[in-house]
Each structure stands twice: as C-alpha cells, then as structure tokens.
Amino acid sequence: xxxxxxxxxxxxxxxxxxxxxxxxxxxxxxxxxxxxxxxxxxxxxxxxxxxxxxxxxxxxxxxxxxxxxxxxxxxxxxxxxxxxxxxxxxxxxxxxxxxxxxxxxxxxxxxxxxxxxxxxxxxxxxxxxxxxxxxxxxxxxxxxxxxxxxxxxxxxxxxxxxxxxxxxxxxxxxxxxxxxxxxxxxxxxxxxxxxxxxxx
Ligand SMILES: Nc1nc2c(ncn2[C@@H]2O[C@H](COP(=O)(O)OP(=O)(O)OP(=O)(O)O)[C@@H](O)[C@H]2O)c(=O)[nH]1
Ligand SMILES: [Mg+2]
Numbered sequence: 061x062x063x064x065x066x067x068x069x070x071x072x073x074x075x076x077x078x079x080x081x082x083x084x085x086x087x088x089x090x091x092x093x094x095x096x097x098x099x100x101x102x103x104x105x106x107x108x109x110x111x112x113x114x115x116x117x118x119x120x121x122x123x124x125x126x127x128x129x130x131x132x133x134x135x136x137x138x139x140x141x142x143x144x145x146x147x148x149x150x151x152x153x154x155x156x157x158x159x160x161x162x163x164x165x166x167x168x169x170x171x172x173x174x175x176x177x178x179x180x181x182x183x184x185x186x187x188x189x190x191x192x193x194x195x196x197x198x199x200x201x202x203x204x205x206x207x208x209x210x211x212x213x214x215x216x217x218x219x220x221x222x223x224x225x226x227x228x229x230x231x232x233x234x235x236x237x238x239x240x241x242x243x244x245x246x247x248x249x250x251x252x253x254x255x256x257x258x259x260x
Contacts, residue, residue, distance in 0.1 A: 063117040068151045072117055077246040078125040078159045080152070082180065083166030085131030088196035088229055092166060093118055093126050095229035096239065098253040113145045115152055124246035153187060161245035162190040164238060169195035169226060172213045181218055192223040194238055199228035232258065
C-alpha cells in the first residue's frame with residue numbers, strides 16, 4: 061500500500077520507522093523498492109518531467125515505510141522541476157524527522173558516483189542521517205568490469221565498505237545486504253512473496 065505526499069502536511073503521522081530511498085531519475089529507485097517488497101510490476105514508473113513530483117511511502121507489513129523520494133539531478137530535468145523537488149525532499153530529510161531511521165542512496169553502477177551523489181552523502185551525514193549506498197543495475201556489467209568498478213568506486217565514497225552494496229533489482233542479486241540494513245533500522249525482515257528470504 062502506498063501513501064503519497066506533495067508536502068510536509070501529508071507525511072505519515074503514525075510514527076512507523078522509515079527508510080528513504082534517494083537517487084537520480086532513472087537510477088532504479090522504484091524497481092529497487094519493488095524488488096525488496098517482492099513485487100513484479102513497477103508501482104511507479106518514471107514520472108513525466110514537469111509533473112509535480114511526490115514522495116511515495118510504501119508500507120511494509122504495516123510496520124514500516126520504504127520512502128521513494130523524487131529523482132534529482134539528471135541533465136534532462138529543467139530548473140523548473142528542480143525547484144519543485146528540492147523543497148519537498150529537503151522538507152522531508154531536514155528538521156530531524158524522528159521516524160526516519162536511515163537513507164539509501166542509489167547510484168548507477170555504470171556511471172559511478174558523481175558530484176551530486178557525493179554532495180548528497182555529505183549533506184545527509186551533516187544532517188545526522190545514517191546513509192548507505194547501493195549501486196544499481198549490476199546485471200548490466202560483465203564480471204570483470206564489475207570487479208574493477210567495485211574497488212575504485214568504493215574508494216570514492218565517504219563510507220565504509222560494509223555500508224555499500226551492489227544489486228540487480230532485475231535478478232534479485234545483492235538485495236539481501238540492503239535487506240539487512242532495513243531490518244536493523246526498522247525491525248522488519250523483508251521476505252519474498254513465498255516467504256523465503258531475499259536472494260543474495
Ligand atoms: N537491467 C536492469 N534495469 C533496471 C534495474 N533496475 C531498474 N532498471 C530499469 O531502469 C529504468 C528506471 O527504473 P525506475 O525504477 O523507474 O527508476 P527510478 O529511479 O524510480 O526513476 P524515477 O522515478 O524517474 O526517478 C527502468 O527501465 C527499469 O526497468 C536493474 O537492476 N537491472
Ligand atoms: Mg521511480
């Protein structure tokens with residue numbers, strides 16, 4: 061079940077623990093959340109540029125929320141749209157929201173971390189938000205390229221190796237690691253629809 065918010069007045073007030081999922085447009089945020097929740101169909105595919113972006117709160121077993129933040133950055137996004145998402149995202153991440161337990165920043169495993177990702181990680185740290193990084197679409201890289209990027213990009217992030225994961229939402233590979241972070245943050249263990257643990 062999802063709950064949408066266009067402004068701070070619409071953020072859930074039930075106090076359930078929340079984990080935010082952030083990242084550029086098209087990086088795979090919705091796919092990641094769907095894979096973690098064991099859904100096949102995209103709950104929210106890419107929004108038409110110019111439309112008001114919203115924050116989507118996906119309830120997990122009535123005990124927590126995975127929070128799909130609007131995509132930021134991306135060359136195709138005009139200044140107009142940037143003005144739209146920034147106050148919304150900042151109103152969510154700022155101001156010491158007690159129910160926000162952690163944030164996962166998604167980074168495309170082919171592009172690697174850019175200035176915007178590094179800025180956002182530093183900003184989250186300054187806000188006192190426990191932030192981790194997940195590299196997405198790892199299925200698009202061959203094994204050798206993947207191994208090389210794992211080493212060089214981990215070095216560029218201001219995070220310990222244990223706070224960095226590599227996943228494919230398509231195959232399910234690597235999802236167990238962020239699944240463990242989410243369990244530690246919220247107390248909710250994510251499972252596949254058949255009850256089995258997430259694939260590793
Ligand atoms: N091969 C592959 N494609 C993926 C994976 N995850 C997402 N995609 C594709 O990448 C595109 C964007 O995925 P979304 O999940 O909509 O990305 P998003 O970050 O939610 O995008 P916005 O909502 O626009 O910010 C879609 O075409 C997905 O099918 C993955 O693990 N592997
Ligand atoms: Mg999305």
